[in-house]
Amino acid sequence: MTNLLSVLPDFDIQPYAHILPSLEKALISTADLLTLDALDVAKRAQVPPGDVRRLALAVVEGIHGPKSLVNGEGGHSGGSGESVGSNGESVERPVNGTTLGPHKAISTLDDAFDAALCGGIAVGKLTELVGESAAGKTQFLLTLLLSVQLSSAHGTAKSALYISTEAPLPTLRLAQILEEHPKLSALPSDERPTMARVQSAHIHDLEAQDHILRYQVPVVIKRHNVGLLVIDSIAANYRPEFDRGKAKGSAAESFVKRSNQVTGLGALLRHIAEKYNIAVVTANQVADRFATVIEPASQIPPSQQQPTQKSQPTSTPYTTTTTNTHPAATTAYAPKPDSTPNPTLSTDDPLSLDHQQRFFTGWGDEPSITNLKTPSLGLAWTNQLAARIALLKSPVYAARPYAPGEEPEIEGWERRFRVVFGGWCGEGRVGFEIWRGGVRAVGEEPEVKGGS
Numbered sequence: 001m002t003n004l005l006s007v008l009p010d011f012d013i014q015p016y017a018h019i020l021p022s023l024e025k026a027l028i029s030t031a032d033l034l035t036l037d038a039l040d041v042a043k044r045a046q047v048p049p050g051d052v053r054r055l056a057l058a059v060v061e062g063i064h065g066p067k068s069l070v071n072g073e074g075g076h077s078g079g080s081g082e083s084v085g086s087n088g089e090s091v092e093r094p095v096n097g098t099t100l101g102p103h104k105a106i107s108t109l110d111d112a113f114d115a116a117l118c119g120g121i122a123v124g125k126l127t128e129l130v131g132e133s134a135a136g137k138t139q140f141l142l143t144l145l146l147s148v149q150l151s152s153a154h155g156t157a158k159s160a161l162y163i164s165t166e167a168p169l170p171t172l173r174l175a176q177i178l179e180e181h182p183k184l185s186a187l188p189s190d191e192r193p194t195m196a197r198v199q200s201a202h203i204h205d206l207e208a209q210d211h212i213l214r215y216q217v218p219v220v221i222k223r224h225n226v227g228l229l230v231i232d233s234i235a236a237n238y239r240p241e242f243d244r245g246k247a248k249g250s251a252a253e254s255f256v257k258r259s260n261q262v263t264g265l266g267a268l269l270r271h272i273a274e275k276y277n278i279a280v281v282t283a284n285q286v287a288d289r290f291a292t293v294i295e296p297a298s299q300i301p302p303s304q305q306q307p308t309q310k311s312q313p314t315s316t317p318y319t320t321t322t323t324n325t326h327p328a329a330t331t332a333y334a335p336k337p338d339s340t341p342n343p344t345l346s347t348d349d350p351l352s353l354d355h356q357q358r359f360f361t362g363w364g365d366e367p368s369i370t371n372l373k374t375p376s377l378g379l380a381w382t383n384q385l386a387a388r389i390a391l392l393k394s395p396v397y398a399a400r401p402y403a404p405g406e407e408p409e410i411e412g413w414e415r416r417f418r419v420v421f422g423g424w425c426g427e428g429r430v431g432f433e434i435w436r437g438g439v440r441a442v443g444e445e446p447e448v449k450g451g452s
Helices: 020-025 030-035 038-045 049-064 111-116 137-147 171-180 206-224 238-242 248-275 353-360 378-382
Strands: 082-084 090-092 098-100 103-106 126-131 159-164 198-202 226-232 279-284 286-288 290-296 318-324 373-375 387-397 410-422 427-435 438-441 447-449
Touching: 020 038, 030 049, 038 049, 111 410, 111 427, 111 438, 126 137, 126 248, 137 159, 137 171, 137 226, 137 279, 137 438, 159 206, 198 206, 206 226, 206 248, 226 248, 238 248, 248 279, 248 378, 353 410, 373 378
Parallel strands: 126 279, 126 387, 159 198, 159 226, 226 279
Antiparallel strands: 082 090, 098 103, 286 373, 290 318, 387 410, 410 427, 427 438, 427 447
């Protein structure tokens, strides 16, 4: 039962203190308690079966009942501004913030982004911003640190907590956004956000991260009336811990250990968001995706093409090759992006990861994005998220003739804000740019599909 408090942090163990040491000694986990027969558990731990049954019922009630970890108090709450009363009916709870269907939201201070998100960043949920380096993740997060302080028209009139795992809070950039953003600079001085209401901390390893999130963050949330928790970035501390060179025999063990820690972290952040009714937003890093693609044979240099065998038809238009989809990794690089073929998935099997990644990663279903990426921490982390927002960028090349073998010249970047999935909204895409006032939408009207 060593993992009982990680599953139910607010569970009262005092009535069961006489059997918990025996259960721990017998290596009984919370999952064993809920799935195995109480008599079998009692035999393994040599404790009374009746006490085991009462403990199992209490754990089930703690998960699904009126004192669930969803709100830590009496009544079910999913951060939506509603709770279940004693008679089972829905009771409205007044919570400041932009209305987002049944949820409340924090505005991004841009109408196009808010429309793609069906209102903004949901309160009581775990949301992720994922993208390459310099994609604009921190710029979005800094804007949210200020907008959460606004009144109910845009925010929740609360403070913000910024936890960094890489660089410290960029206070100069935050002050610049506060002065330059038109919606912030136009406010009266007594209604404008202040940097004094942004709390910050730096985490340098996983041990400190777990301690701060479990014990210090709840105290700061109550003491400073925090309405937004930002972690930038969530994967930084996992890479030095788990990406070191290890013996082959321990690779699988390391992977399982990391997956378990990531799952526990996601459950903890969701618990914080739901119990304290705040928005939790994390930034995430990406890695290059190496995949088998099918490209036209005419785009592959003759030295790399497979020799045609007699048993194969000579008119076959495609040749299969394994490559990294990054343009710089191929020797036959097309000078113009318009002439670059759209990579095709190597399989149409709907159960394969190669087929499904385009639906939850944000990369893989746009022809103009050939440099495919995969968000860090894998499926174990993805399954913990309520929403994922991908910040995509693709190079804009100078329009001029290029000599054979010459790499094209990059003169700028095209950026897109994409809602990959969300529990309260459908997919959406918005072009954007980074400027002195933070980030703003550019181009045509945002494309939103399946919003509710």
